[in-house]
Amino acid sequence: MRSVAHAMTTLAMLALCGLEAAHAQVRAKAEVSCRPAEKLQYDCIIKLANSRTSEPLSGLTLMVGADMPSMPAAHNVRPVKATEEQDKGTYRARIALEMYGDWALRLELSGAVRDRVVKLLRFESDRVGEATPTQAPGRHRH
Amino acid sequence: MDDYLIGVLSNIGVISFVALSAYLLLLTGEISFGQQGFFAIGAYAAGIATALWGWSLTTALVWGAAVSGSAALLVGVPTLRLHGLYFAIATLAFAEMVRILFELFRYQISIDGELIGPNGTDGFRNIRYIFDHNIDAFQFLLLIYSLLAATMLAFMLLERSRLGVIFRMIGQDETLAELQGIPVARYRVLAAGIAGMLAGIGGGLYAHLTTYVEPRIFDIMLGVHSLAYGLIGGLGTALGPLLGVLIDIGLLESIRALAGYRMIIFGGLVAMLLIVRPRGLLDEVVVHKIGRGWRRVALWVRRSGLKPRANNARATGGPP
Amino acid sequence: MIDLIQNTVDGVMIGSSYGLLALGFTLIFGVMRRLDLAYGPSIMIGGYFGTLLYLHYGAGPFAVAIAVVIGAVIAGIYVERLCFAPMKAGAAIASMVSSFAIWMQLEQAAILVLPRHTYPFPPLATAAPLEFGPFLVRVDHLIMLACALALAAAVHIALYRTRFGLALRAIIGNPVAAHLVGINVRTAVLLAFAGASAVGGAAGFLVLAVDQQVTPMFGMWATLKGLIAMMIGGLGSVPGAVVGGLLLGIVEANSQWYFGPQIRDLVAYVVLFAFLVVRPQGLLGSAPEPAMPPKA
Numbered sequence: 001m002r003s004v005a006h007a008m009t010t011l012a013m014l015a016l017c018g019l020e021a022a023h024a025q026v027r028a029k030a031e032v033s034c035r036p037a038e039k040l041q042y043d044c045i046i047k048l049a050n051s052r053t054s055e056p057l058s059g060l061t062l063m064v065g066a067d068m069p070s071m072p073a074a075h076n077v078r079p080v081k082a083t084e085e086q087d088k089g090t091y092r093a094r095i096a097l098e099m100y101g102d103w104a105l106r107l108e109l110s111g112a113v114r115d116r117v118v119k120l121l122r123f124e125s126d127r128v129g130e131a132t133p134t135q136a137p138g139r140h141r142h
Numbered sequence: 143m144d145d146y147l148i149g150v151l152s153n154i155g156v157i158s159f160v161a162l163s164a165y166l167l168l169l170t171g172e173i174s175f176g177q178q179g180f181f182a183i184g185a186y187a188a189g190i191a192t193a194l195w196g197w198s199l200t201t202a203l204v205w206g207a208a209v210s211g212s213a214a215l216l217v218g219v220p221t222l223r224l225h226g227l228y229f230a231i232a233t234l235a236f237a238e239m240v241r242i243l244f245e246l247f248r249y250q251i252s253i254d255g256e257l258i259g260p261n262g263t264d265g266f267r268n269i270r271y272i273f274d275h276n277i278d279a280f281q282f283l284l285l286i287y288s289l290l291a292a293t294m295l296a297f298m299l300l301e302r303s304r305l306g307v308i309f310r311m312i313g314q315d316e317t318l319a320e321l322q323g324i325p326v327a328r329y330r331v332l333a334a335g336i337a338g339m340l341a342g343i344g345g346g347l348y349a350h351l352t353t354y355v356e357p358r359i360f361d362i363m364l365g366v367h368s369l370a371y372g373l374i375g376g377l378g379t380a381l382g383p384l385l386g387v388l389i390d391i392g393l394l395e396s397i398r399a400l401a402g403y404r405m406i407i408f409g410g411l412v413a414m415l416l417i418v419r420p421r422g423l424l425d426e427v428v429v430h431k432i433g434r435g436w437r438r439v440a441l442w443v444r445r446s447g448l449k450p451r452a453n454n455a456r457a458t459g460g461p462p
Numbered sequence: 463m464i465d466l467i468q469n470t471v472d473g474v475m476i477g478s479s480y481g482l483l484a485l486g487f488t489l490i491f492g493v494m495r496r497l498d499l500a501y502g503p504s505i506m507i508g509g510y511f512g513t514l515l516y517l518h519y520g521a522g523p524f525a526v527a528i529a530v531v532i533g534a535v536i537a538g539i540y541v542e543r544l545c546f547a548p549m550k551a552g553a554a555i556a557s558m559v560s561s562f563a564i565w566m567q568l569e570q571a572a573i574l575v576l577p578r579h580t581y582p583f584p585p586l587a588t589a590a591p592l593e594f595g596p597f598l599v600r601v602d603h604l605i606m607l608a609c610a611l612a613l614a615a616a617v618h619i620a621l622y623r624t625r626f627g628l629a630l631r632a633i634i635g636n637p638v639a640a641h642l643v644g645i646n647v648r649t650a651v652l653l654a655f656a657g658a659s660a661v662g663g664a665a666g667f668l669v670l671a672v673d674q675q676v677t678p679m680f681g682m683w684a685t686l687k688g689l690i691a692m693m694i695g696g697l698g699s700v701p702g703a704v705v706g707g708l709l710l711g712i713v714e715a716n717s718q719w720y721f722g723p724q725i726r727d728l729v730a731y732v733v734l735f736a737f738l739v740v741r742p743q744g745l746l747g748s749a750p751e752p753a754m755p756p757k758a
Contacts (some may be wrong), residue, residue, distance in 0.1 A: 027270075051256075063145060067352065069265075072157075072359040076150045076391070086583045098404070100571075104354060108145070115273055118354040127575055173555055220739045226554075227497060228742045231693055235735040238686075240727045362682065366499070366562045373559045403574070409567030413560045419546045420556035 027051040030107050030117040034128040037094060042128060046082060046091045048105060048117075056089025060113055065106040066092045069120070078107065100124050102131040148279045152351055154391050159344025160364065161383035162293060165372035166337040169306075170330060171313035172225070175365045176217075176233030179240035180210040182360035182384045185242065185349035186260060192271040192350070193258050194251050199271055199350065206346035207339045213240075214338020218331040225316075237365055244357040247388035265356025269349050274319025286347055293340065297380035309333060320358075374412055376424025387422060464596050469715040475603040476672075477711020478610030483688035484695060484703035485617060486658035487752050492634040492698045493654045499561040500541045502685030503568040504659055504667035509535030509676040510572050512667065514580040520738030523584045523671060530670070531663035537568060538659025542652055565681065573678050586671045605669045613664055614704050620657070621700060630654055634698065662688070690734045696747025705745055 029051040044064065048057040065079035075098050082093035097103060100123055107117040109139040122131040147229060163177040188206030191197040197205070221232045250259035260266040272282055300306040311319040312326055320326050349355050371386030419425060483505075490498045512526040513532030521529070545560040586602035592600075614694035629650050632640040641647050666684060670676050687710070695706020713733060718726035737744060 035340070065149065069356055069358045069362065072348070072352075072364060075144070076153060078146050092240065099573060101573075101579075106352075115277075116270075116353055118267060118352075122579075124579065168555075173558075224738060224742060227697070228738055230497075231689065232738045235731045235738070239728060239731045239735065242724055242731070245724055246728075338579045362686075363566075366517060366559070370559045370562060373555065403570070405566040405570035406574075407569075409563040409565075412563035413541075413544050413567075416553070416556040416563075417544075420549065420553035 026113045026115070028057055028107075028109055028113060028115045028117055029054075030119060032105060032107075032119045032121065034095075034121065034123070036126060036128065039125075040098070040100070041094055041096045042123060044082075044093050044095060044105070045085075046093065048089050048091065048107075048109065056087075057109070057113055058084065058088040060091070060109050060111040062091045063108040063110070064095055065108065066095060066097060066103045067106060068099075069102060069104055072142075079106075097123055145279060148283050150391065151281070152283050152286055154291050154387055155283070156348045156351060156386050157368070157391065158290055159293070159347070159382050160299070160368040161371040161375075161387050162380060163337040163341035163344070164365075164368040165377070165380065165383040166340065168335055168369070168372055168377055169309045170311050170333045172318065173230040173236030173369065174233040174337070175226075175230050176235075176237035177337065177361065177368055178360045178362075178364040179233075179237030180338040180341035181345040181348070182212055182237075182240055182244060182355075182357070183365065184210040184345025185214050185355050185360075186266060186345075187249075187342070188346030188460065189266055189349040189355065190249065190259065193266075193269045194249070194253075198409075199275075202271075203343060203346040208340040210309050210342025210345065211339035214341075215331060215335045217338075218334030222327050222330060227400055232450050234362065234365070237360070238362070241357050241360050244360070263357060265354060265358075266349070267354050269353045269355070271350050272353070275286050282351060286351070289347070291341065293343075294384075301379070305329075312440050332427070349389040370412060373422050374415060376422030376428065378417075378421070378426040382422050382424045386422070465719060465748055466716065467551055468597050469602055469719045470712050471488075471599065472603065473712035473715030474708055475600075475607045475711070476669075476715065476752050477613075477691075477708040478607045479665050479669045479672075479707070480687050480691040480710050481695075481704040481707025482610050482613055482661055483666070483684055484644075484691035484707045485614065485700065486660075486665065487664035487688040487692045488695075488698060488703040489617075489630075489654055489658040489661070490699060491631060491692070493637075493651050494546055494557075495562070496546060496557045497689075498541060498546070499558060499564040499685060500545065500568060501538075501659075501662060501688060502683065503565045503572075503681030504537030505530075505534045505567055505662045505684050506572060506676070506678075506681035507537040508532070508659075508663040509583075509666055509670050510576055510668070511745030512633060513576070513583055513676050516582065516584050521584075522692070523586055526671075526728075527664070527667045531660050534659045534666060535656050536665030537651070538655050538662075542655040543663070546655075547648065547652070563753075565685075569678060569681055572681075580675045580677045583670045583674050583676055584676050586668075596628075600672075602672050606672055609664070613661060614753060617661060618700065626650070648699040653753075689729055692744075693734055694737050699744070699746045702744055702746035709745070 027050070028048050029048075031043055031047040034042045037043045046062065046064070048060065048062065049055060050057060062082040062084075063079040064073070064082055067079040068075045077095065077097060080093050080095055082091035084091050095105075102120060102122050105119045105121060107119065109115045109117070120131045122129050160177050163180065164174055167174045167177075182208035188202040190219050191202035191205050192199060210296040217233070217236050221229055224232055244260065245263050247260050249263050250257045250261060254260075256268075258268050271277075302307075308319070308324055308329055311322070311324065312329055316326055367390070368383075372383040373386070374389060375384065375386030376382030379389065415423070465519045483502075485525045487498070487501055488500065490496075512530040515529045516526050524613050531624040540559060545564055546557050549557045549560070586605045590598045591598045592604070619627075621630060629640065631649055632643070632645060633650055633654075637647055640650075662684070666680070669684075670680070677749040691710045692703055693706070694709055695704070696702030710730060710733075713732045714726050714730055717729040721729075
């Protein structure tokens with residue numbers, strides 16, 4: 001039992017130590033606009049650019065996933081691969097969500113640039129807009 | 143392994159920490175609706191450590207666990223006199239206070255011309271450690287699971303140790319435990335501290351997994367969920383809460399056709415399950431029976447000589 | 463000073479609804495010795511019934527109120543049958559977690575039927591606010607206060623002047639003894655649940671009508687406010703529920719005025735925590751010993 005304990009802790013330590021390689025990365029920024037397509041499905045246009053130089057990022061593999069902030073780790077929307085459009089740095093993807101509400105879109109970039117950008121949007125049945133912090137009932141209007 | 147599977151498994155791993163945190167307190171007989179508060183503290187502390195102070199992931203996780211553990215001790219002491227429902231609601235109040243405080247908490251530093259740090263209701267973005275250090279999703283998954291495995295091992299050892307017995311004694315009947323000479327208050331605070339640390343580790347991992355946290359994530363839903371996982375999976379063993387997490391995130395996720403109805407089904411299943419098994423699937427009775435069955439098998443194996451012993455002259459019918 | 467009084471007046475108004483919510487909660491807790499986490503969501507179901515009626519048939523406030531109460535009662539009975547009736551005596555935690563599971567169920571069911579973020583509710587009154595010197599009092603707030611007081615009085619009469627109320631008080635006092643003297647505890651509990659849900663439904667209607675909208679967050683909000691008010695006033699105490707509600711309302715209204723909505727919520731929790739640490743039985747509650755059965 002003791003030796004197994006030793007082994008496991010060593011493994012954990014190794015895992016932690018092995019992840020220390022430091023590396024500076026190109027950072028990305030994204031503009032996202034989505035339109036409702038079918039029920040709970042949305043067409044999204046994503047523009048990726050270098051966050052420092054604003055130069056469009058082209059030729060990357062972009063996977064779009066989503067999480068619901070109000071229910072962490074509970075929803076697992078299968079990430080979809082986005083296809084690049086004619087315009088350099090513009091990608092399109094269709095995502096299928098589980099319910100209406102606020103979702104944090106997870107844009108995973110890989111290839112020449114490895115990064116992740118998170119965009120919070122409110123997905124409703126007829127439109128997609130900015131996610132505003134929710135107001136509790138009982139606010140008094142004077 | 144495809145990214146989706148890695149993602150789901152990572153989520154299961156991280157949430158297991160909070161589930162185990164609530165489970166530990168359940169062992170000592172206390173219901174806590176507030177472990178998500180320590181999850182939040184761990185997440186923010188670890189995130190601030192790597193993103194704002196440039197610490198390494200290891201140190202940040204330890205720091206997160208230390209901060210949340212200390213917070214748990216601070217809460218554990220004034221709530222010592224409380225039991226049952228009163229304790230549960232106190233933990234709920236505390237977790238909500240933590241959440242609201244994070245809604246008001248602003249601590250931003252300018253790094254490379256960009257403002258990084260927790261920003262109230264907007265949350266804490268750009269916890270980019272795994273990107274800045276070239277850690278891919280699979281490696282992080284390994285990290286989560288090696289920490290989880292170490293934790294599970296610790297729980298297994300706990301169940302066999304005096305401390306584990308003490309915890310369960312306190313859970314069964316506190317007065318009796320006190321009469322046996324156990325300083326109940328001290329052990330309750332200890333349990334609270336450990337549980338807080340566990341949730342804090344989970345939080346630190348979560349923050350780095352998703353690179354983005356906001357106060358809304360750490361609401362009551364998370365807290366009651368983590369309690370529910372232990373209760374569904376079973377309170378007889380630390381595998382119980384893991385089973386609960388697996389059933390919710392793992393099983394129900396795979397039934398895509400029911401995507402929009404998941405909570406309705408899950409809710410109904412849980413309600414019906416709890417009618418027939420109020421202490422979960424792997425409750426103490428089941429665990430005991432499995433243990434007994436296992437020992438029987440081991441005995442049979444040894445007796446029938448299938449496992450040859452060094453000086454066994456009666457080895458029959460088994461491989462040489 | 464004027465602000466303080468104005469806020470206190472407003473606080474008393476909204477506090478009366480908190481008191482009603484707490485009242486329903488306390489009734490359920492009193493007879494069941496268990497916490498019903500699906501309480502707020504079942505009221506929300508009632509609210510969604512009401513808004514459906516309002517949206518599709520343009521019904522007036524009175525009809526909507528009845529719809530809300532009926533919806534809440536139906537949901538409440540569903541919860542009772544599934545989460546509380548079948549549970550054995552000691553399985554208190556299981557009941558609570560079960561009610562949480564049903565909370566999720568009800569919330570998702572509501573969102574599936576009405577997916578938008580907010581739905582309109584008919585207003586109680588559209589007249590301009592009344593003026594009493596430097597103070598402003600909204601007419602719909604007054605109606606809310608009046609209805610809340612009337613309902614609280616009705617519950618009091620039901621509990622203390624009827625045979626059913628007597629049976630309930632007997633069960634609250636000692637369920638086993640009540641059973642032994644021939645009271646049909648199961649039926650009485652079911653009826654108490656229905657009654658508590660009705661009271662909650664009425665409270666919910668009042669709040670929603672003043673707010674003029676219903677959102678999916680309402681369920682959790684109602685449960686929390688009812689819970690906090692109940693704990694401050696005293697677990698299991700009927701007058702405590704009302705007092706706790708009023709106090710909560712006053713504290714919240716003032717906190718919001720001076721410090722904003724987030725501090726308002728924070729203060730509510732701080733007050734709750736402080737009460738629990740210093741005086742768990744609340745203002746008017748009885749024994750400090752938890753009424754919950756030991757370890758489920």
